[in-house]
Amino acid sequence: MWDYTDKVMEHFHNPRNQGKITEKQEGEEIVTGQVGSIAxxxxxxxxxxxxxETQTIKDATFQTFGCASAIASSSALTELLKGRKVDEAMKLTNKEIAESLGGLPEEKMHCSVMGQEALEAAIYTYKGIPLDDHEEDEGNLICRCFGISDTKIKRIIR
Amino acid sequence: MTNTIYLDNNATTKIDEDVLAAMLPYFTTYYGNPSSMHTFGGQIGKVVRQARSQVASLLGAEESEIVFTSCGTEGDNAAILAALKAQPKKKHIITTEVEHPAILNLCRRLERDGYTVTYLSVNSKGQIDFDELEASLTGNTAVVSVMYANNETGVIFPIEQIGQIVKEYGALFHVDAVQAVGKIPLDMKTSTIDLLTLSGHKIHAPKGIGALYVRKGVRFRPLLIGGHQERGRRGGTENVAGIVALGKAAELAQQHLGSIGREKILRDKLEQGILAAIPNTAVNGDPDNRLPNTSNIGFKFIEGEAILLSLDEYGICASSGSACSSGSLEPSHVLRALGLPYSVLHGSIRFSLSRYTTETEIDRVLEVLPGVIDRLRELSPFNSD
Amino acid sequence: MTNTIYLDNNATTKIDEDVLAAMLPYFTTYYGNPSSMHTFGGQIGKVVRQARSQVASLLGAEESEIVFTSCGTEGDNAAILAALKAQPKKKHIITTEVEHPAILNLCRRLERDGYTVTYLSVNSKGQIDFDELEASLTGNTAVVSVMYANNETGVIFPIEQIGQIVKEYGALFHVDAVQAVGKIPLDMKTSTIDLLTLSGHKIHAPKGIGALYVRKGVRFRPLLIGGHQERGRRGGTENVAGIVALGKAAELAQQHLGSIGREKILRDKLEQGILAAIPNTAVNGDPDNRLPNTSNIGFKFIEGEAILLSLDEYGICASSGSACSSGSLEPSHVLRALGLPYSVLHGSIRFSLSRYTTETEIDRVLEVLPGVIDRLRELSPFNSD
Ligand SMILES: Cc1ncc(COP(=O)(O)O)c(C=O)c1O
Ligand SMILES: Cc1ncc(COP(=O)(O)O)c(C=O)c1O
Ligand code: FES
Ligand code: FES
Structure with missing residues (x-):
């Protein structure tokens, strides 16, 4: 059994900001970043x-298909994002997501990577930047979901 | 913590109180070594013999055909390696895609050592194709290893039909019966099986004891080489308390086989209840040819670990995949082999009952589960699609 | 039956009451599988970790260096085979003539599989010759396996001196410490040992559990291949109760090391008493370099089995040779290796004490034994010579 922190379990059982965003005011834009697949x-x-105008994230919500740490990471991510400037948000790393949960088991770090990549995808979409694939990645596939290799994870963890 | 509702009996089981009572004297009172030349130790030989006869009786085997081991994994490893050593010229092994890692990982290792291994595929019901089996068998095939019943889906293989075919080609036939023993009647006297593995902790004996059936006349080479214990078939001082426990557990399992129908009724109640109350669910495997205690159910659009941890809040124990693979991130190799759609593959849960399971427990699961699934599906991006 | 006086602790030991108390909850209450994805099973992981740390502490090792096994024989087999698999090009093994069958019989098997084995001889005190060791070592030597202390005579080998030599030749160094653990202090941090075997039932834990120390950095290939248990180093559902018991037994053994002098005093009293009261007797092995609990005494002109069975009448348990070989009619290979005269060889008895041995028991043996030996000698045709 994974050694999840109480914080992870708390976010898993009581996720914040789940669902879609449907309402917006003038001067607000809604974007979605999506990663992974059911496969x-x-x-x-x-x-x-x-x-x-202010380039600020006013609201963040998620929909996650995945394990407990994926759900908790998504929930924590939305909390971290609310109120941040877009450019600040760009700098958010998966490590910060994991740290805000009191840490994740090493084998589960990629669950937080998923959050960081979805964020990247959302902001790139917002800025109109094309999304690149992760083809350059070498090493053993750890998370088939995103083509994330162990080398990449090690790079990100450090 | 809430009262535990333990529906993970294919992973491991509670030790029966009678089994515990039977083994206890061998820890601090009769702790001697059965190989000793004094009454204190020597008398232990008798209880080991009795346990051997109890295990033999459960299998319809003879006492001399039972070798005590430390677990199912040891039995599986010992059986395959013995079969290979007994026929050093034959370099081919046949098994199935859905075996336990104790067989599959051993076979992968043997491939690197120069053996060829055929992994028979299974259809969506988890059954192998006899034609594929026959096409794979050659005079070079040393051993065919097929599990009696699958640990994840409970699917039962037609072992004797398979054995008939295997025997035509002169190969040895090993059956991993870790999940079948105590759940379906076995009779080695009328069987084609040469080697059969069982494990104590799946039948209410403790972890750390198992047995291997070796048909009389089958040449055997020990995996653990040491003293003359087990008539030279397994070195190491006998785990006397474990052996006594396994004997008692075998006796109780034999008695219990008569009332296994009760477990099936509860299993069916659970399964029907889930299918009726929760949309987008399906039974994985072969609903007809199945262990009476096992139900593997796919819940679409959500992920297994999240389901298990949610159930855990209610003290309900179940599993996704085998306990052995749940440390990994891969979906179960067994469910993948069935060719399940991805929407189901990741959200499949195994409920496995035992003679201790009560109707109240099943009712409680049926009360709790729909809410759990609902909540997770609300979080899922695929739900609304 | 009379009260048992158990002086056969090198064969197996009584389980300590505290060890039993520590393991009991893991049979019927916390019976979960540590690999499970629910709290009921998952919480077991913690107790396994604690036990691993207790065993590590006894050896001065790190937790990650401990692999749980089912017995000393498994540990010995796993260690040698892992050392060979890690160095596939090296085909030479060095061991001694006086090892336990778990090493000797494995080596004989390996000779048939194409390995060369050097069996170092021992002198009359049971010690090897460093020159012979050095002359045997080559770049082709994969592993040197020497027991820490001999089970029959208690003779202790100068392990670190041997290890120094072994390391010069780049071979792996395995030590069967089944008899040494808990009787002499060990510290892997300052040791040359790469792999070390121990067995629970020799240190008041139950039969069916043991451990292998694998030095960090030493490549290891599992003997039992299966699931991911023991970080892939030993497949099979963890024997949780056994592991907890071994942990507790290791903790107690560590405490007990401080008062092992008491055992030595009793052993010396027994030995001196026998030598003083019975003519034509001698201590076998090395009286100075010996386990504090073991005395192996040769009684001329009579036969061991007869002595043992006579003692048995008084409830006194001892042994001739190892329990593992006493099923055979051969005199012990260990005593033969010492080059003992025939008149002694067949009449040698091992007394092995434990922390449970009392002075009253020793006194009783001293009271009974002279009569027993006398009677048998009167029957002997050699006596009058
Ligand atoms: C030196 C030595 N090595 C190995 C063993 C084997 O241990 P086990 O009986 O636990 O397999 C023993 C005891 O029988 C022993 O004394
Ligand atoms: C079908 C099957 N084979 C083998 C095993 C291995 O048994 P053990 O855990 O006793 O080594 C198991 C259980 O884990 C099993 O379900
Ligand atoms: S997202 Fe958690 S395991 Fe892949
Ligand atoms: S005379 Fe009995 S063993 Fe040889």
């Missing part, structure tokens, strides 16, 4: 409501 066993849709 892989993990997928995340991250929805952001961005205030165009």
């Amino acid at each position: 892989c066993g993990d997928a995340l849709k991250l929805h952001l409501k961005i205030d165009e």
Whole structure:
């Protein structure tokens, strides 16, 4: 059994900000970043409501298909994002997500990577930047879901 | 913690109180070594013999055909390796895609050592194709290893039909019966099986004891080489308390076989209740040819670990995949072999009952589960699609 | 039956009451599988970790260096085979003539599989010759396996001196410490040992559990291949109760090391008493370099089995040779290796004490034994010579 922190379990059982964002005001935009697929066993849709003028994330919600740490990471991510400037948010790392949960088991770090990638996807979409694949990745596939290799995970964990 | 509702009996079982009572004297009172030349130790030989006869009786075997081991994994490893050593010229092994890691990982290792292994595929019901089996068998096939019943789906293989075919080609036939023993009647006297593995902790004996059936006349080479214990078939001081426990557990399992119908009724109640109350669910495997205690159910659009941890809040114990693979991130190799759609593959849960399971417990699961599934599906991005 | 006086602790030991108390909850209450994805099973992982740390502490090792096994024989087999698999090009093994059958019989088997084995001889005190060791070592030597202390005579080998030499030749160094653990202090941190075997039932834990120390950095291939248990180093559902018991027994053994002098005093009293009261007797092995609990005494002109069965009448348990070989009619290979005269060889008896041995028991043996030996000698045709 995984050694999940109480924080992980708390977010898993009482996830914050689940669902879609449907309502927006003038001057706000809703974007979605999606990663993973049902084939892989993990997928995340991250929805952001961005205030165009201040470039601030006013709301963040998620829909996650995945394990307890994927759900908890998504939930924690939305909390971290609310109120951040878009450019600040870009700098958010999966490590910060994991730390906000009091840490994740090493084998589960990629669950937080999923959050960071969904965030990247959402903001790239917002900025109109094309999404690149993760093809350059070498090493053993750990998470088939995103083509994340152990080398990449090690890089990210450090 | 809430009262535990233990529906994970294919992973391991509670030790029966009678089994515990039977083994206890061999820890602090009769702790001697059965190989000793004094009454204190020597008398232990008798109880080991009695246990051997109890295990033999459960299998319809002779006492001399039972070798005590430390677990199912040891039995599986010992059987395959003995079969290979007994026929050093034959370099081919046949098994199935859905075996336990104790067989599959051993076979992968043997491939690197120069053996060829055929992994028979299974259809969506988890059954192998006899034609594929026959096409794979050659004079070079040393051993065919097929599990009696699958630990994840409970699917039962037609072992004797398979054995008939195997025998035509002169190969040895090993059966991993870890999940079948105590759940379906076995009779080695009328069987085609040469080697059969069982494990104590799946039948209410403790962990750390198992047995291997070796048909009289089958040449055997020990995996653990040491003293003359087990008539030279397994070195190491006998785990006397474990052996006594396994004997008692075998006796109780034999008695219990008569009332296994009760477990099936509860299993069916659970399964029907789930299918009726929760949409987008399906039974994995072969609903007809199945262990009476096992139900593997796919819940679409959600992921197994999340289901298990939610159930855990209510003290309900179940599993996804085998306990052995749940440390990994891969979906179960057994369910993948069935060719399940991805939407189901990741959200499949095994409920496995025992003679201790009560109707109240089943009712409680049926009360709790729909809410758990609902909540997780609400979180899922695929639900609304 | 008379009260048992158990002086056969090198064969197997009584389970300590505290060890039994520690393991009991894991049979019927916390019976879960540590690999499970529910709290009921998952919580067991913690107690397994604790036990691993207790065993590690006894050896001065790190937790990650401990692999739980089912017995000393498994540990010995696993260690040698892992050392060979880790160095597939090296085909030479060095061991001694006086090892336990778990090493000797494995080596004989390996000779048939194409390995060369050097069996170092011992002198009359049971010690090997360093020159012979060095002359045998080559770049082709994969592993040197020497027991820490001999089970029959208690003779202790100068393990670190041997290890120094072994390391110069780049071979792996395995030590069968089944008899040494708990009787002499060990510290892997400052040791040359790469692999070390121990067995629970020799240190007041139950039969059916043991451990292998694998030095960090030493490549290891499992003997039992299966699930991911023991970090892939030993497949099979963990013997949780056994593991907990071994942990507790290790903790107690560590405490007991401080008062092992008491055992030595009793052993010396027994030995001196026998030598003083019975003519034509001698201590076998090395009186100085010996386990504090073991005395192996040769009684000229009579035969061991007869002595044992006579003692048995008084409830006194001892042994001739190891329990493992006493099923055979051969005199002990260990005593033969010492080059004992025939008149002694067949009449040698091992007394092995434990922390449970009392002075009253020793006194009783001293009271009974002279009569027993006398009677048998009167029957002997050699006596009058
Ligand atoms: C030195 C030595 N090595 C190995 C063993 C084998 O241990 P086990 O009986 O636990 O397999 C024994 C005891 O029988 C022993 O004394
Ligand atoms: C079908 C099957 N074979 C083998 C095993 C291995 O048994 P053990 O855990 O006793 O080594 C198991 C259980 O884990 C099993 O379900
Ligand atoms: S997202 Fe948690 S295991 Fe892949
Ligand atoms: S005379 Fe009995 S063993 Fe040889």
